[in-house]
Amino acid sequence: MASKKSRSKNTSASTKSLKSGRPPLLLPSSSSGGGKVLGVGGPSSTSTTTTAQRTSSISSRHTRTVIRRHHTLQKRLSRARAAGDLGLARQLELELEASGGLATYQLASTVGQSAERGGDSSRVLVQWIKDELDVRRKSRPRQQRNQKDQDRNSSTTFVIAGDDDDQTRPKKQKASPPRPPPPPLRILEIGALSTTNALNVVDATQVRRIDLRSSASGIEEIDFMKFPLPNDPTGKGSWKNQKGYDVLSLSLVLNYVPDAHGRGEMLKRTTLFFTDSTSDSSTSTSAPALENKDRNQDVPDDENVNGLVDLDDLDTTTSGSKSLPCLFLVLPAPTIHNSRYLTPSHLDLIMSSLGYTARKTKTTQKLHYSLWRYDPTEKDRWVREGGQTVFPKKEINPGAGRNNFCIIID
Ligand SMILES: C[S@@+](CC[C@H](N)C(=O)[O-])C[C@H]1O[C@@H](n2cnc3c(N)ncnc32)[C@H](O)[C@@H]1O
Incomplete structure (x- = not known):
């Protein structure tokens, strides 16, 4: 069990806050145009900081803000809908829309996944x-090899000249099918x-x-x-x-x-x-x-x-x-x-x-x-074996500074 x-x-x-829990990912961001929306220029904090580091760190902050805001609005919207508060739900929908909605969130996520941030x-x-x-x-070449072997085996069948007796004829080799x-x-x-x-x-x-x-x-x-x-x-x-x-x-x-x-x-x-x-x-x-x-x-x-x-x-x-x-x-x-x-x-x-x-x-x-x-x-x-199958919301890890992420199984 x-x-x-x-x-x-x-x-x-180090997992202090949900706010830092942002995806890394791929996308060599040259193709995304994401910098236009999310990238911010600005002076470097130290003279040794490269432009790439600067851009990465600044847009990293921005992508996190965009993502965090989207998650917060989604949660509030979900709560408003559950409570039947249609007015608030509409207001939150408009806020989501104004902040760029899912498209902006996805763009932020894509930038957050860039190779320079871990891929x-x-x-x-x-x-x-x-x-x-x-x-x-590997199976494809091997499969082809097996096929060639099989062909070779098939062609080894032969008949002794002048002898019609099956008993004396070498049996055809039966290669196991690949x-x-x-x-x-x-x-x-x-x-x-x-x-x-x-x-x-x-x-x-x-x-x-x-x-x-x-x-x-x-x-x-x-x-x-x-x-x-x-x-x-x-x-x-x-x-x-x-x-x-x-x-x-x-x-x-x-x-x-x-x-x-x-x-x-x-x-x-x-x-x-x-x-x-x-x-x-x-x-x-x-x-x-x-x-x-x-x-x-x-x-x-x-x-x-x-x-x-x-x-x-x-x-x-x-x-x-x-x-x-x-x-x-x-x-x-x-x-x-x-x-x-x-x-x-x-x-x-x-x-x-x-x-x-x-x-x-x-x-x-x-x-x-x-x-x-x-x-x-x-x-x-x-x-x-009597294992637990229902998982309600229950505090199992109390402490200040913790977040409320939860999964409920009814
Ligand atoms: C943070 S992005 C993650 C993208 C990528 N999988 C990654 O690992 O970075 C979350 C994506 O999940 C999508 N998503 C969330 N709920 C979904 C659902 N019920 N069905 C399909 N896609 C969903 C969102 O639209 C969003 O594009």
Whole structure:
């Protein structure tokens, strides 16, 4: 039971305030034009400070302000709506609009993810599932090699001249059929700001991206809470003729949800989107689940060409044990290390009750990253063994200067 295992690691990261919990990320901001809106010039504080450092530090302050303001307004709006205060709700909607709304928030987030600030969180995900990606990348040449071997074996059949006796004829070599290569991982990125992040790995991934507001043509505009389930009777839940995903990415999205119930609902909903397959890791010898058998055929040639990560440059940190299907969750570090209502072990309990087991965790000064394997039988076991399944708002980490970030599961 997860309560005994307490699988998430506590860290000593400096996580004083939610205000500092801002994403890093990718985007070499040359393309964004974000500097126009968010960048501010100005004299350097010291003569040794470079322009880049200055710009980075100033716009960093600005992006944090924009992001913080947006979150605050969203929370107040959510409370006003819940209280039925339509007047206040309208006023807050107008304030949100006047401050640039979701578009400005996304731009601030994108700038906040720039390489100079630590890069894109998806790099952590690809590092953590490196074994799964490697086996897929390598499988194509190996598959081709197997095919050549098979052809060679077939051509070795021969008949001894003048001898019609089957007994004396060498038997045709039966090469075992080549094992089908594992299909590319199907990844659903929820809350996507870019189509060119580290998740694009040639031969190894197929990435579907969604967001409340699409900021690029490869990002579908839809609310994850309304996103059709894989088994939707209308068939709208399929993607590339298949159902479900091997990996869900929920990076800095849960903290966007303005209320604790909504966060619990979002976490619960993630469990409904995985492939049925509880596929093994790279050491797997099992064939892919039937429904996923022919995924390779759906990979368009022009896909996965941007934002490539050279996986050989990354550390191998995966253990080789089962990790799929899985959820990649990223939260601002203070939400978990400095909240009255959430701690790493409490999150572990919540996740266990949903069928998740922590595979990886990592906290930096700003962010808490975690990777969770999903297995519905683990949820059944949890319930059978009397594990906690309801998580109300309850102070578990009292103290001055803490924040009120909370996840409620009813
Ligand atoms: C801070 S950005 C995070 C972007 C990126 N994933 C990252 O790690 O930096 C949060 C994004 O989540 C999106 N988002 C929030 N709730 C969502 C929902 N219910 N469905 C889809 N996207 C959502 C927002 O529109 C926003 O673009």
